[in-house]
Amino acid sequence: MMLYTVKEVAGLAGVTVKTLHHYHKIRLLKPCEITDAGYRLYGAEELERLQQILFYRELDFSLSDIQKALEDQPGRLMCLTKQQELLIARRQRLDCLLKTIGESIALTKKGEVMEKSAMFQGLNADAWNTALAEQSQYLKDHYGYELPKVETEQAQEMNDSAAEAKQFMDFLAEALQAGWKGNxxxxxxxxQEHLAFLNDHGHSIDAQTFAAQARFFLEDDFHRGMLESQQLGLCYYLCIAAEMYAAANQ
Structure with missing residues (x-):
């Protein structure tokens, strides 16, 4: 069996010797053999485990979480399959982020302002919390309400909701430009389709609640400004259309 020294493994994997020593110390990656002279030696099984560790590190797993993941998924194939799924999900999120950045650059060059909902496409939980910080602080200062923190597992749901909100507001903006009446x-x-989406994604909201929310947006300076930055008159148009919908669906 071919064995590798800690220095050779470090060179193969692109990590430092110090990192491998630390992994050994916390029992995340133990050498298969330690010579009488104290040299750590690693075999094929240890290299495979190191590969799995580094895949998880690329996914921003903490070392303790990696330890747990490897214990919960002892089979190499199962572990690699799970890592593949996570990496594909990350790639999709990065593709979405790149698209958002590209659109932001294009609009900035034109001197145009990006729609608020479009700004958040592809964000993770930390990015969402940063993006919503101003709105959350405003609500806390003016209404005593603070937006709940976005957890990691909620990020994709937030991205999906943002995409739906953008599509909905784009539709309203086009309808306003076309001169459609609120009814x-x-x-x-x-x-109706927008409310169905919201309810299907855990937001319990009926026609009357939606109309009240639209009225709040119109009467509140901060939220009215968010909508009016997309198109002048859009906030009022949303309110009228929502109230007409509520009246027809009592």
């Missing part, structure tokens, strides 16, 4: 059947159908 236009096409607009009312879109509101």
């Amino acid at each position: 236009d059947p096409r607009l009312q159908k879109k509101i």
